[in-house]
Amino acid sequence: MFEFSFVIELLGTIAFTISGVFSAMQKRLDMFGVLVIAFVTAIGGGTIRDVLIGYTPVSWMRDFNGPLVILITGIVAMLFKKYLKTFKTTLFLFDALGLGLFTIIGVQKGIAVGLNPDVCIALGTITGCFGGVLRDILLNNIPLIFRKEIYATACIVGGSIYFLLISYVDMNIARIAAITAICGIRIVAVKYNLKLPVL
Amino acid sequence: MFEFSFVIELLGTIAFTISGVFSAMQKRLDMFGVLVIAFVTAIGGGTIRDVLIGYTPVSWMRDFNGPLVILITGIVAMLFKKYLKTFKTTLFLFDALGLGLFTIIGVQKGIAVGLNPDVCIALGTITGCFGGVLRDILLNNIPLIFRKEIYATACIVGGSIYFLLISYVDMNIARIAAITAICGIRIVAVKYNLKLPVL
Amino acid sequence: MFEFSFVIELLGTIAFTISGVFSAMQKRLDMFGVLVIAFVTAIGGGTIRDVLIGYTPVSWMRDFNGPLVILITGIVAMLFKKYLKTFKTTLFLFDALGLGLFTIIGVQKGIAVGLNPDVCIALGTITGCFGGVLRDILLNNIPLIFRKEIYATACIVGGSIYFLLISYVDMNIARIAAITAICGIRIVAVKYNLKLPVL
Numbered sequence: 129m130f131e132f133s134f135v136i137e138l139l140g141t142i143a144f145t146i147s148g149v150f151s152a153m154q155k156r157l158d159m160f161g162v163l164v165i166a167f168v169t170a171i172g173g174g175t176i177r178d179v180l181i182g183y184t185p186v187s188w189m190r191d192f193n194g195p196l197v198i199l200i201t202g203i204v205a206m207l208f209k210k211y212l213k214t215f216k217t218t219l220f221l222f223d224a225l226g227l228g229l230f231t232i233i234g235v236q237k238g239i240a241v242g243l244n245p246d247v248c249i250a251l252g253t254i255t256g257c258f259g260g261v262l263r264d265i266l267l268n269n270i271p272l273i274f275r276k277e278i279y280a281t282a283c284i285v286g287g288s289i290y291f292l293l294i295s296y297v298d299m300n301i302a303r304i305a306a307i308t309a310i311c312g313i314r315i316v317a318v319k320y321n322l323k324l325p326v327l
Numbered sequence: 328m329f330e331f332s333f334v335i336e337l338l339g340t341i342a343f344t345i346s347g348v349f350s351a352m353q354k355r356l357d358m359f360g361v362l363v364i365a366f367v368t369a370i371g372g373g374t375i376r377d378v379l380i381g382y383t384p385v386s387w388m389r390d391f392n393g394p395l396v397i398l399i400t401g402i403v404a405m406l407f408k409k410y411l412k413t414f415k416t417t418l419f420l421f422d423a424l425g426l427g428l429f430t431i432i433g434v435q436k437g438i439a440v441g442l443n444p445d446v447c448i449a450l451g452t453i454t455g456c457f458g459g460v461l462r463d464i465l466l467n468n469i470p471l472i473f474r475k476e477i478y479a480t481a482c483i484v485g486g487s488i489y490f491l492l493i494s495y496v497d498m499n500i501a502r503i504a505a506i507t508a509i510c511g512i513r514i515v516a517v518k519y520n521l522k523l524p525v526l
Numbered sequence: 527m528f529e530f531s532f533v534i535e536l537l538g539t540i541a542f543t544i545s546g547v548f549s550a551m552q553k554r555l556d557m558f559g560v561l562v563i564a565f566v567t568a569i570g571g572g573t574i575r576d577v578l579i580g581y582t583p584v585s586w587m588r589d590f591n592g593p594l595v596i597l598i599t600g601i602v603a604m605l606f607k608k609y610l611k612t613f614k615t616t617l618f619l620f621d622a623l624g625l626g627l628f629t630i631i632g633v634q635k636g637i638a639v640g641l642n643p644d645v646c647i648a649l650g651t652i653t654g655c656f657g658g659v660l661r662d663i664l665l666n667n668i669p670l671i672f673r674k675e676i677y678a679t680a681c682i683v684g685g686s687i688y689f690l691l692i693s694y695v696d697m698n699i700a701r702i703a704a705i706t707a708i709c710g711i712r713i714v715a716v717k718y719n720l721k722l723p724v725l
Contacts, residue, residue: 152672158722160679161672175578180374182383184580189645206725247388261465266659268668270467274351274360281359324357327405379573381582446587460664469666473550473559480558523556526604 133229136307138197140226143219144170145198146212148263149205155267159206165263166202167195172259177234177251181241224314228307231256231283235290235306249287256283256310278317278324286310332428335506337396339425342418343369344397345411347462348404354466358405364462365401366394371458376433376450380440423513427506430455430482434489434505448486455482455509477516477523485509531627534705536595538624541617542568543596544610546661547603553665557604563661564600565593570657575632575649579639622712626705629654629681633688633704647685654681654708676715676722684708 148169152162171188178186188194205212212219234255238248257273257280264271273279286306293302316322347368351361370387377385387393404411411418433454437447456472456479463470472478485505492501515521546567550560569586576584586592603610610617632653636646655671655678662669671677684704691700714720 153725155668156724157668157672158724160722161669162725164672164678179378179577180383180385180388182381182580184578185639185641185645186578189578189641189649192642195644195648209725241384243384243388244391246394247384250394251388265464265663266669266672268467268666270354270356271360271465274356274363274465280363324359326355326357327352327361327408378577379582379584379587381580440583442583442587443590445593446583449593450587464663467666469553469555470559470664473555473562473664479562523558525554525556526551526560526607 136225136229137233139222140229141170141194141197142201143222143226144259145201146205146219147223147260149202150209150213151263151267151269153206153209162206163199163202165266166205167198168266169259169263170194170198172262173230173234173255173257174259176258176262177237177255180251180254181237181243183237183241220318221311221315224311225307227256227279227283227314228286228310231286231310232290232303232306235287245291249284249291252287253280253283256280276323278313278322281324282310282313282317285313335424335428336432338421339428340369340393340396341400342421342425343458344400345404345418346422346459348401349408349412350462350466350468352405352408361405362398362401364465365404366397367465368458368462369393369397371461372429372433372454372456373458375457375461376436376454379450379453380436380442382436382440419517420510420514423510424506426455426478426482426513427485427509430485430509431489431502431505434486444490448483448490451486452479452482455479475522477512477521480523481509481512481516484512534623534627535631537620538627539568539592539595540599541620541624542657543599544603544617545621545658547600548607548611549661549665549667551604551607560604561597561600563664564603565596566664567657567661568592568596570660571628571632571653571655572657574656574660575635575653578652579635579641579649581635581639618716619709619713622709623705625654625677625681625712626684626708629684629708630688630701630704633685643689647682647689650685651678651681654678674721676711676720679722680708680711680715683711 145166148166149162151169152165157165171194175186175188178184231252234252235248237255238251243251260273261271286309289309290302290306293305297305344365347365348361350368351364356364370393374385374387377383430451433451434447436454437450442450459472459478460470485508488508489501489505492504496504543564546564547560549567550563555563569592573584573586576582629650632650633646635653636649641649658671659669684707687707688700688704691703695703
C-alpha cells in the first residue's frame with residue numbers, strides 16, 4: 129500500500145506541477161516565476177493544511193523528494209511545453225488521481241489531530257484544491273475551482289465516502305474507494321462538461 | 328455576558344457570511360465558489376489571527392456551530408438574495424456589531440498570549456477586517472477596506488478605548504464601550520459617507 | 527556585528543516600507559490602506575517564514591522597534607513622496623542591502639530549526655521576497671519578482687554562497703560575503719537591466 133500511495137503521490141505532484149507551469153507561462157512570467165508557481169501549485173494545499181493544524185515546519189520542508197520532483201518536472205515542462213500538451217488526457221488523469229490522493233491524505237491528517245469528520249473533509253478539500261487557488265491568486269485570476277467543472281465537490285464526496293466506509297471496512301479499502309470516487313467524478317464532470325449551477 | 332456575546336457573534340457571522348455571498352454572486356461564481364467565499368469572509372480574520380499567534384488547530388476547526396451557521400446562512404442567502412437585499416440596513420447593523428465584537432475578541436486573545444497593547448490592537452483589527460480582505464483577494468478585487476468608509480480605523484479606535492478603560496473599569500464594561508465605539512464610528516462613517524483622505 | 531546587522535535591518539525595513547507606500551499610492555488607496563501595504567511589504571516575508579516553521583507569535587509581534595519604524599517611515603513617505611523620489615538610487619541601495627540581510631536571517635532561522643540547506647535557502651528567499659509578493663497580491667498586480675530584474679535569483683545565489691563558505695570560515699564572514707553577493711547581483715541586474723529569460 130505504501131508503494132502504491134507513493135506512485136500516486138508522485139504522479140499527482142507531477143500533474144499539479146505541470147498545471148502550474150502551463151498557467152504561469154500563459155502570463156509570460158520569467159523562468160523563476162514559472163518555477164515558483166509550479167511549487168506553489170504542487171505544495172500549496174498541503175502547506176495551508178499544515179499551517180491550519182499547526183504541523184510545522186510544514187511537510188515540504190521535511191521532505192527530500194517532493195521539492196526535487198517539482199524542480200525537475202518544472203524545468204522539463206518549461207522546455208518541452210508543446211510536446212507535453214499532446215499528453216493532455218494523461219495529465220488530466222494524473223491530476224485526478226493526485227486530487228483524490230491528496231484529499232484523502234488531508235482527511236487522514238485531520239483524523240490524526242482529532243478533528244471532527246466534517247472538519248477533516250474540509251481539510252482534505254483544502255489539501256487537494258488550494259494549491260490551485262494560490263496559483264490563481266498569484267497569477268491574478270479568480271480561482272478556477274470556483275467556476276469550472278465540479279472539482280472541490282468531488283473532494284467533498286470522496287471525503288464523505290471515506291468516513292461512511294471507515295467504520296465497516298479496512299482503511300486501505302476505504303481509501304481506494306474514496307480516491308476512485310474522486311477520480312470518477314472528475315472524469316465524468318470533464319467528459320460531459322458538468323458544472324455546478326450559478327444562481 | 329456569555330449569552331450576549333454569543334448573540335452578537337451569531338449576528339456578526341451571519342452578516343459577514345451574507346456579505347461574502349453577495350460579493351461572490353456579483354462575480355458569477357458557482358454555488359461551491361460562493362460558499363467558499365462566504366466561509367472565508369466569516370472565518371478568515373480569526374484564522375489569520377490564530378495562525379499568527381500559533382493557536383492551532385485554528386478556531387473554526389474546534390467549533391461546531393460556526394461552520395454550520397455559515398453553511399445554512401450561505402445557502403439561504405444564495406436562494407433569497409433579492410429578498411435579503413431589502414434588509415440592507417439591518418445587515419449593515421449586524422456587520423457593524425460583528426466587526427466590533429470580532430475586533431475585541433482578537434484584542435483579548437492577544438492579551439491572553441501576552442502581547443503588547445499595540446500588537447493586540449493590530450491583532451483585533453486583523454480579526455475584524457481580514458476576512459473581508461481575503462474575500463476581495465479571492466475575487467480579484469483590491470481590498471475594499473483600503474478604499475472605503477472608515478472601517479479598520481474604527482477597529483483601531485475601539486481597541487484603544489478598550490485598553491484605556493481596562494485599568495479602571497470592569498472588563499465587561501470596557502468591552503461594551505469598545506464595541507459601541509466601533510459600531511458608532513461605522514454608522515456615522517457610512518451615514519455621512521466619511522472616508523480617510525487619499526494623499 | 528550586532529550593531530552592523532541592526533543598522534542594515536533598519537535601512538532595509540525603511541526601504542521596504544517606502545516601496546510599499548509608493549506602490550499603494552499609485553493605486554490611490556486611503557491613508558490606512560497605504561500604511562497596511564507598507565507593513566505587509568516590510569514584515570510579510572518574515573511573517574510567512576515564521577508561520578511556515580511554527581515560530582509563533584510571529585516576529586513582528588515580539589518586536590517593539592520594527593512596527594514603530596514602519597509606522598513613522600510610512601507616514602513620512604506619504605507626506606514627502608515627491609521629495610523622496612529624488613533619492614531613488616539611495617533607496618534602491620537600501621533595498622538591496624535589506625534583501626541581502628533578510629535573506630540571510632531567513633537562512634539562519636532555517637538552520638536553527640534544523641532544516642536542510644536547500645530548504646534553508648528557500649526559506650531565506652521567502653523571507654527576502656514574499657513581503658513584495660504579498661504587496662502585489664493585495665494591490666491586485668502579478669508579483670513583480672516573477673517578471674522583473676533578477677531578484678529572487680540573487681537570494682538563491684547568496685544563500686548558496688553562505689552554505690559553501692560556512693564550513694570553512696567564520697559565520698560573520700560567510701554572512702558578509704553572502705549579503706555582498708546578493709547586493710552585487712541586484713546592482714548589476716538593475717544597472718544593465720538583466721532579466722531571466724521568458725520561455
